[in-house]
Amino acid sequence: MTVLAFIIGVVVLVVGLAVSIALHEVGHLAPAKAFGVRVGQYMIGFGPTVFSRRVGETEYGFKLLPLGGYISMAGMYPPSAATTGEGDDARPRRRRLFETLIQDARTANDETLQGDGAGRAFYQLPVYKRVIIMLGGPAMNLVLAIILFAIMFSGIGVQTATTTVASVNECVLPAGSTQTSCAADDPASPAAAAGIRPGDVLVSVDGTPVDTFAEASAIIQKSPDRPIPVVVERGGTRQTLEVTPVLATREIATADGGTTTAEVGFVGMSATVAFVPQPIWDGPQAALAQTGQVVGIIWQLPARVYQTAVDTITGAGRDPNGPLSVVGAGRLAGEVAATETPILNRVSGMLALLGSLNIALFVFNLVPLLPLDGGHVVVALWEGLKRVWARMTGRRAPRPVDATKLVPITYIVVIGLIIMGGTLILADIVNPVQLLG
Incomplete structure (x- = not known):
C-alpha cells in the first residue's frame, strides 16, 4: 500500500506539472491570439511528437518529454532584411560557430513569416503587447x-491546536524525564486536580476569552503559582473551574518558529489538533x-x-x-x-x-x-x-x-x-x- 501511495504521489506531481506547463503556455497563447499573432504550434513537452491535432491555423499536441512547453509564434524576431544593411549577405566573412548559430536562427525565424505570418508577426506588435504576451x-x-x-x-x-482538550496528565513529570507513568508520590497535575476532562472546550482563562489553545497556554504560562478561573464548556453547559499552574521547566515556542526552554506556568493538558480554515x-x-x-x-x-x-x-x-x-x-x-x-x-x-x-x-x-x-x-x-x-x-x-x-x-x-x-x-x-x- 505504501509503494502504491508513493507511485500515486509521483503521478499526481507529474500530472500537476503538466497542467502547470499547459496553463503557462495558455498564458502566452491567449493574448497572442487576441493580438492577432499567428501561432503555428502549442506543444507540451519536448522531443518527438506523441500526439497532435490541428485546430484552425494552430497545431496542438504533446511531445515525449513533459519537461516544458512552448508556442510557436510568427516573427519572434524581425526578418533578416529588417535588421541587416544592404550588401551584408554579399560581404565575405568567416563562418564561425556563433555566426552559424545566428544565421540558423534567422533562417528558422524567416520561415515563420511566410504566408499570412508576414502581417501577423510578434515583432510587429507594440512593446506593451509583446510584454503582455511574454508575462502571460x-x-x-x-x-x-x-x-x-x-x-x-x-x-x-491549517492544522491548529484548538480549544478542545485532548488529554489531561495525571501528574506532573519533570522535563526531560524518561518516566512514562505516574508514581504514587507524584503530584497530581493542576488540570487533573481542577477537574478538567478530555473533551472540555476552553472558553476563557483568567477572565480572557480564548479562541485557540495557544492563547490559553500563553495566559497559563504567565500565571505560575496563582489560582486562575478557567471556564470550560462540557456537554453543552459552561462550568468555571479553578486551576493553579505550577512552575515547571518546559519547551516553549519562540517568535522565529523555534523552541526554547524556560520556567513557565504548567497545568498538564494537551489540545485537539484540527484543520482550521484561515x-x-x-x-x-x-x-x-x-x-x-x-x-x-x-x-x-x-x-x-x-x-x-x-x-x-x-x-x-x-x-x-x-x-x-x-x-x-x-x-x-x-x-x-x-x-x-x-x-x-x-x-x-x-x-x-x-x-x-x-x-x-x-x-x-x-x-x-x-x-x-x-x-x-x-x-x-x-x-x-x-x-x-x-x-x-x-x-x-x-x-x-x-x-x-x-x-x-x-x-x-x-x-x-x-x-x-x-x-x-x-x-x-x-x-x-x-x-x-
Whole structure:
C-alpha cells in the first residue's frame, strides 16, 4: 500500500506539472491570439511528437518529454532584411560557430513569416503587447499558485491546536524525564486536580476569552503559582473551574518558529489538533511570501547548485530550502502521499508542493535571459526605450532589435541550465533532500 501511495504521489506531481506547463503556455497563447499573432504550434513537452491535432491555423499536441512547453509564434524576431544593411549577405566573412548559430536562427525565424505570418508577426506588435504576451505565462503560474495556496489555507485549513482538550496528565513529570507513568508520590497535575476532562472546550482563562489553545497556554504560562478561573464548556453547559499552574521547566515556542526552554506556568493538558480554515487572504499572502524566498534561491542558483554538488560529493546533508530537480520534487511528492497520516494532511501537502512548484516556474521564467520569458521582455523593453529616445532627440525611428544576435548567449544559458539540471537530478538520486525524516 505504501509503494502504491508513493507511485500515486509521483503521478499526481507529474500530472500537476503538466497542467502547470499547459496553463503557462495558455498564458502566452491567449493574448497572442487576441493580438492577432499567428501561432503555428502549442506543444507540451519536448522531443518527438506523441500526439497532435490541428485546430484552425494552430497545431496542438504533446511531445515525449513533459519537461516544458512552448508556442510557436510568427516573427519572434524581425526578418533578416529588417535588421541587416544592404550588401551584408554579399560581404565575405568567416563562418564561425556563433555566426552559424545566428544565421540558423534567422533562417528558422524567416520561415515563420511566410504566408499570412508576414502581417501577423510578434515583432510587429507594440512593446506593451509583446510584454503582455511574454508575462502571460509566468502570471498564469502565479495565479495557479495563489489558488492552490488559497485552497490549502482556506478550503482545507491549517492544522491548529484548538480549544478542545485532548488529554489531561495525571501528574506532573519533570522535563526531560524518561518516566512514562505516574508514581504514587507524584503530584497530581493542576488540570487533573481542577477537574478538567478530555473533551472540555476552553472558553476563557483568567477572565480572557480564548479562541485557540495557544492563547490559553500563553495566559497559563504567565500565571505560575496563582489560582486562575478557567471556564470550560462540557456537554453543552459552561462550568468555571479553578486551576493553579505550577512552575515547571518546559519547551516553549519562540517568535522565529523555534523552541526554547524556560520556567513557565504548567497545568498538564494537551489540545485537539484540527484543520482550521484561515481567512481567504492568508493563502495569497503565503504564496507571495514564498515567492520572495524563491527569488533569493533563483538569484543565487549557480552558487546553490555548486553547494549541492559539494554536499553530494562529501555526503553532507542537503539544504531543505535549496533547489530541487523534477526528480527531487517527484520523490517528495511520493513521500508525502505515502506518509501514514490522515488523507487531508496528504492532500494539503500535495497542494503545498504543487503551489511551490508553480511559484518556482513563475520566478524562474522571469529571469532576464533568453530563452526565458524574462529575456524576451527585456528585448521588448530595450526596443521601446530606443524608440522613445529617438522621438525625444528627433531622430529617425530605429530598426527593430535583432535579438538573433543574442542566440549564442542563449545557447550558453541553455547549456548552463542543462548542467545545473543534471547536477540536481544526480544529487536528488544520490543525496536527496530529507524533509520527512
